[in-house]
Structures are given as C-alpha cells and as structure tokens.
Amino acid sequence: xxxxxxxxxxTRSEFDTLIPDESELTxxxxxxxxxxxxxxxxxxxxxxxxxxxxxxxxxxxxxxDNIGLTGESYxxxxxxxxxxxxxxxxIEKPVLRHDLQQPFQSGWLMxxxxxxxxxxxxxxxxxxxxxxxKTEFDTVVVQQDICNGCGYCVPACPxxxxxxxxxxxxxxxxxxxxxxxxxxxxxxxxxxCPTDSIQFGELHKLQARAQERVAELHALGVANAYLYGTPxxxxxxxxxxxxxxxxxxxxxxxxxxxxxxxxxxxxRVAPALTSGLATVAGLAVAALALFAxxx
Amino acid sequence: MDLADRADIAPPTPEEPPPVRRHPSEPMPRWPSxxxxxxxxxxxxxxAAPFENGVVGGYIFFAGLSGASALLSTIxxxxxxxxxxxxxxRARWLTLLAPVLGAPLLIYDLHTPKRFYNMLRVAKGxxxxxxxxxxxxxxxxxxxxxxxxxxWGDRRPNRRGWRRLSTLARWSSALAGAGLSTYTxxxxxxxxxxxxxxxxxxxxxxxxxxxxxxxxASLALGQRGRTRRNLDAITAAALxxxxxxxxxxxHRYSRSGIAGAFQTPWGRLEEGGATALGLVAPLAxxxxxxxxxxxxxxxxxxxxxxxxxFRISIMGVGDVSxxxxxLSFRFAQPDNLPGAHSPSRASG
Numbered sequence: 001x002x003x004x005x006x007x008x009x010x011t012r013s014e015f016d017t018l019i020p021d022e023s024e025l026t027x028x029x030x031x032x033x034x035x036x037x038x039x040x041x042x043x044x045x046x047x048x049x050x051x052x053x054x055x056x057x058x059x060x061x062x063x064x065d066n067i068g069l070t071g072e073s074y075x076x077x078x079x080x081x082x083x084x085x086x087x088x089x090x091i092e093k094p095v096l097r098h099d100l101q102q103p104f105q106s107g108w109l110m111x112x113x114x115x116x117x118x119x120x121x122x123x124x125x126x127x128x129x130x131x132x133x134k135t136e137f138d139t140v141v142v143q144q145d146i147c148n149g150c151g152y153c154v155p156a157c158p159x160x161x162x163x164x165x166x167x168x169x170x171x172x173x174x175x176x177x178x179x180x181x182x183x184x185x186x187x188x189x190x191x192x193c194p195t196d197s198i199q200f201g202e203l204h205k206l207q208a209r210a211q212e213r214v215a216e217l218h219a220l221g222v223a224n225a226y227l228y229g230t231p232x233x234x235x236x237x238x239x240x241x242x243x244x245x246x247x248x249x250x251x252x253x254x255x256x257x258x259x260x261x262x263x264x265x266x267x268r269v270a271p272a273l274t275s276g277l278a279t280v281a282g283l284a285v286a287a288l289a290l291f292a293x294x295x
Numbered sequence: 296m297d298l299a300d301r302a303d304i305a306p307p308t309p310e311e312p313p314p315v316r317r318h319p320s321e322p323m324p325r326w327p328s329x330x331x332x333x334x335x336x337x338x339x340x341x342x343a344a345p346f347e348n349g350v351v352g353g354y355i356f357f358a359g360l361s362g363a364s365a366l367l368s369t370i371x372x373x374x375x376x377x378x379x380x381x382x383x384x385r386a387r388w389l390t391l392l393a394p395v396l397g398a399p400l401l402i403y404d405l406h407t408p409k410r411f412y413n414m415l416r417v418a419k420g421x422x423x424x425x426x427x428x429x430x431x432x433x434x435x436x437x438x439x440x441x442x443x444x445x446x447w448g449d450r451r452p453n454r455r456g457w458r459r460l461s462t463l464a465r466w467s468s469a470l471a472g473a474g475l476s477t478y479t480x481x482x483x484x485x486x487x488x489x490x491x492x493x494x495x496x497x498x499x500x501x502x503x504x505x506x507x508x509x510x511x512a513s514l515a516l517g518q519r520g521r522t523r524r525n526l527d528a529i530t531a532a533a534l535x536x537x538x539x540x541x542x543x544x545x546h547r548y549s550r551s552g553i554a555g556a557f558q559t560p561w562g563r564l565e566e567g568g569a570t571a572l573g574l575v576a577p578l579a580x581x582x583x584x585x586x587x588x589x590x591x592x593x594x595x596x597x598x599x600x601x602x603x604x605f606r607i608s609i610m611g612v613g614d615v616s617x618x619x620x621x622l623s624f625r626f627a628q629p630d631n632l633p634g635a636h637s638p639s640r641a642s643g
Contacts, residue, residue, distance in 0.1 A: 079338060130416050155341070158341070164406050255338050268495040273499070275499040
C-alpha cells in the first residue's frame with residue numbers, strides 16, 4: 001500500500017494535538033460522511049497477536065470476559081460478545097506428518113473475527129426501537145441511549161455477533177469505531193494490526209484490493225484462497241447482498257466458525273404472516289358457517 | 296524432487312478431497328457438498344435468543360388465546376346474536392388476558408424494562424416485534440373499549456349507544472386479534488435460529504391453528520347446548536389443522552438436516568408433551584364425543600395445556616438449534632437457501 005504524501009509533513013514524534021484526517025496517514029483514506037467504509041480482513045497474513053482485541057478493548061473501554069485458559073489452541077477469548085468486539089480464532093489443522101507442513105501457514109489458520117456490518121443488516125431490520133441504525137459511513141451501530149434490551153437482534157444475527165450485556169441490559173457490538181471515524185481516525189483494531197491483516201478503507205476500494213490479493217495468492221499456488229462477504233460470494237448469500245467487513249479465507253467457512261450460506265431473516269416475515277393469517281381466516285370462515293347454520 | 300515419488304515421506308491421502316481448482320469466473324471454491332465437520336471447538340456459531348422461554352412462551356399463549364377469542368366471539372354474535380349473549384360476556388374477560396397478563400410479561404422480559412415505551416418510537420415492516428407492538432396496542436385499546444362499553448351497556452337503561460360502540464370496538468379487536476394470534480410465528484421465523492427459520496409457513500399455520508383452538512376451547516368451558524357443540528367442532532377443526540401443519544413442519548426439519556434438535560429434553564417435551572398429549576389426545580377425545588355432545592371439560596383443558604406447552608417448548612427447541620454448531624452449520628448450507636433445488640440429504 002502506497003503512503004500518503006502528507007506523511008512526510010509529520011516529523012514530530014510527540015503530539016499535543018490531533019492530526020487532522022489522521023486516517024490519511026495511517027490507512028491512506030479520508031473519512032467523509034456519505035461514503036461506505038469497511039474492513040477487509042486478510043487471514044493469510046494474520047499472525048494471531050491479538051493486538052486488535054487489545055486495541056478494541058482499550059479504545060472502547062470494554063471489560064475482560066474470560067481471564068482463564070480455554071485449552072482451545074491460543075484462543076482464550078472464545079467468541080464475540082457484548083464486551084468482546086474483535087476475536088482472533090486459532091485453528092490448528094491436522095498435520096499430515098510431524099515434520100511435514102503445508103506451505104503458506106495452511107496448517108495453522110488465524111482469523112480476527114468482527115461484526116460484519118451487513119448491507120441488509122438483520123439486527124437492524126429486527127430492532128423494534130430503532131436503536132440500531134445505519135451511520136453516515138454505511139456501518140451498523142446500536143444507540144445505547146435508546147436500546148431497551150429486548151434482545152431480538154441477538155437471534156436475528158446470522159453470525160452470532162450481537163449480544164445483550166448482563167451488566168447494563170443493552171445490546172452491544174462493534175461500532176466500527178463510529179466515534180473515531182467522526183474524528184477522522186482509523187478504527188483502533190485496523191490501526192494496531194502489525195501485518196495489515198485488518199485493513200480499513202472505502203468499501204469498493206477494499207473489495208478491489210481483495211480481488212487482487214486473491215489473484216496474487218492463486219498465482220502463488222494457494223488455490224483455495226477466496227473472499228467471504230463480497231457481492232455474490234459465500235457469506236453474502238440469501239439477500240444479505242454484501243458485508244462491509246469481509247474476509248479472505250483459505251478453508252471452508254465453517255472452519256472459522258462462519259456460516260456458509262446465511263440468509264436475510266426479514267424475508268421470512270411475509271410468508272409467515274400470510275400463512276398464519278390464511279389459517280386463521282380459514283378457521284374463522286368455518287366458525288361463521290357453524291354459527292350461522294339454521295339446523 | 297517430487298515428494299509424491301518418495302514412498303517413505305509421501306503424505307497419506309487426505310480424508311477430505313482438496314477443493315477443485317477453479318475457473319476465474321467462479322466466485323468461490325467448490326467445497327464438497329454438505330458439511331461433515333469439524334466445528335470450531337464445539338462452540339456455538341449462533342447466539343440463542345436471550346428470552347425467558349416460560350415468559351415469552353406464556354405471552355404467545357395468552358396473545359393467541361385473547362386474539363382468537365375476540366375473533367370467534369365476534370363471529371358468533373354476528374351470526375347468531377341471541378344465542379351468543381353469554382359467549383360475548385365470557386369473551387370480554389378472555390380478550391383482556393393479552394393486555395392485562397401478556398403485555399406485562401413482555402415488559403418483564405426486556406433487559407431494560409423501564410424503557411419499554413421505546414417500542415413505540417418506530418413502526419417497521421421488517422421487524423415482527425415492531426409489527427406485534429402495534430398489533431398488541433391496537434388490540435388492547437379496542438379490547439378495553441369493547442369490554443368496558445359492553446359491561447357498562449348491560450347496566451344502563453339506555454343501552455343502545457353503548458352496545459353500538461361495543462360492537463364497533465369488538466370488530467376492531469377481532470381484526471387485530473387475527474394478527475395477534477399469528478404474528479408471534481413471524482417473530483420467531485424472522486431470526487437466524489435454525490429451527491424457527493426452517494419452516495416459516497408451517498410454523499405460522501401451527502401458531503394460528505393453536506390460537507384458534509385455545510380461543511374456542513376457553514370459550515367452550517362452561518358453555519352448554521348448541522354453542523358448546525359449535526365451539527367443540529371449531530376446536531377439533533383447529534386441532535386437526537394444527538396437526539397437519541405440525542407434520543409438514545417436522546418434514547421440513549428433517550429435510551433441512553436439523554431434526555436432531557428434537558432428540559433433547561426440549562424436543563421430547565414438544566413431541567411427547569405438546570403434540571402427543573396436548574394435540575393428538577384432545578383431538579381423539581373430541582372425535583369420540585363430538586357426535587354425542589360431550590360434557591367433559593377434559594379435552595378443552597388438554598387443548599389449553601397443550602398449546603401453552605407447545606409455545607414454551609418450541610422456544611426451547613429453537614435455543615437448542617442455535618447453540619448446537621452442527622445443527623447451525625447443517626442448516627446454513629447453500630442447499631437450504633430459498634430457491635435452491637436439491638434440499639440437503641444430511642441426516643439428523
């Protein structure tokens with residue numbers, strides 16, 4: 001990724017003020033309302049350092065969920081939750097022989113999972129209070145001063161992301177650092193990622209960059225590299241259209257605890273309502289005939 | 296040197312065939328169809344609804360009972376006004392169950408109950424919970440008006456105006472009641488919980504028929520004569536419709552590969568308790584006594600208990616399907632997408 005010319009202007013090592021549009025320097029993207037932003041998580045360069053998890057917890061002031069060991073490889077976080085908005089999963093694939101590993105990290109997969117900020121976001125569509133909304137950056141955020149903790153967004157999410165906190169009784173999930181975007185800052189996880197596995201940027205540019213990366217990997221012989229969550233790909237099925245936070249994977253989606261073919265729940269409202277009302281109407285007509293008969 | 300030529304270090308044949316090298320126009324690799332595992336350390340892929348099953352299941356039961364009794368009593372008093380006076384008085388109390396018992400149950404289940412009024416901020420067609428909020432509000436208002444005006448009209452010498460108001464409000468509550476007795480199925484179906492999402496149409500038919508059965512059964516308790524026989528026949532017809540829809544939905548669960556969710560305590564409660572004892576048994580009792588005109592309240596009570604059990608246990612089986620990653624993964628396969636031609640043959 002090329003550097004922005006403004007980087008040369010910043011020669012200081014200590015800052016007493018915020019650099020205007022700092023994201024131009026750190027991610028080569030200017031953050032402007034009305035444009036779509038997202039994450040491209042390239043799992044082939046993830047080293048499992050969990051800097052994203054730490055940066056997210058620090059910036060968003062989130063408490064720890066689990067301070068013990070799970071015994072599940074290096075994953076002691078477990079899952080995304082109300083207090084964990086980035087989660088690095090570790091998959092140790094069976095080694096064919098103890099001294100023979102496949103190339104390109106394919107024996108050990110790591111992925112930093114996050115809210116997908118779906119285009120047709122099921123949590124947003126399910127929310128009965130309007131607490132969940134689409135921001136001016138095309139991201140999905142829960143307004144904490146409106147959420148009443150009904151919990152309907154939790155089963156609506158096809159990725160098991162959003163969660164209701166037992167502490168404050170509200171739904172929580174990744175905000176794609178809405179507050180940082182407003183201040184011209186790159187989201188904390190992407191900024192802290194040392195290998196650029198997590199890339200923040202404008203969605204269509206990220207998608208193009210991701211396609212190039214897949215082609216590059218194919219040329220290197222990683223035939224099973226593919227995108228999850230781009231239009232028409234796995235993860236963007238069932239009328240979800242596309243995910244603003246999408247991934248480059250090298251194994252089946254299920255390996256990373258992702259669904260292969262999620263669907264848009266709101267598409268089931270009309271079939272259910274019409275079928276239920278038709279059943280009731282049929283029985284009501286039968287009742288009318290019974291009560292109205294003269295014998 | 297090619298590794299495959301050296302027998303001593305050649306890798307054994309992998310169990311899963313490697314993905315087919317793809318044409319650039321293909322959006323993703325073609326994995327072997329179906330999903331055989333493994334899961335991510337057995338961890339859930341989805342999150343189960345943070346609802347209390349007894350509380351929300353109880354609400355669905357009372358909403359269905361109230362809504363259907365409003366609809367049935369309005370139909371009865373329109374078709375034969377003179378024969379249905381007692382029925383109408385009974386319905387006044389039954390229709391108040393949804394606003395008086397049901398609504399507090401819903402508010403109790405919120406994790407921030409003092410903000411319950413935020414439900415009235417928006418009206419949203421994609422959210423059955425929002426649709427339901429407005430249906431419940433309309434139903435509650437018209438049920439209170441119908442019951443109040445009817446009760447007051449009975450005690451006034453000049454009752455015509457009050458009765459007219461009551462009839463108008465009763466029709467409004469009957470229409471809202473039809474929605475109230477079925478929207479809860481859309482609420483469950485419009486989620487990613489596999490068991491609720493797998494069969495939206497037949498689940499809604501089950502909910503609608505079960506609501507009508509409880510409405511008719513609760514109106515029939517204590518009734519005599521022709522009205523009782525009519526209500527018993529409606530209950531039996533609703534139970535028969537519910538049984539048909541139950542068989543259809545279970546067929547769909549098998550085809551989607553998630554029938555394994557029923558091999559759990561919640562599943563056995565749904566099959567053995569709600570369906571066998573609360574649906575098939577009362578249906579058989581009605582079948583045996585309908586011709587002679589039975590007096591026993593047993594089939595009506597079994598219908599009511601069965602419906603309550605059904606609403607609670609379907610919540611529980613749904614949670615099972617969301618927490619079990621094998622069921623979630625098997626359901627979220629391309630074969631199960633709407634419009635996909637070959638349904639998954641996976642067993643379960």
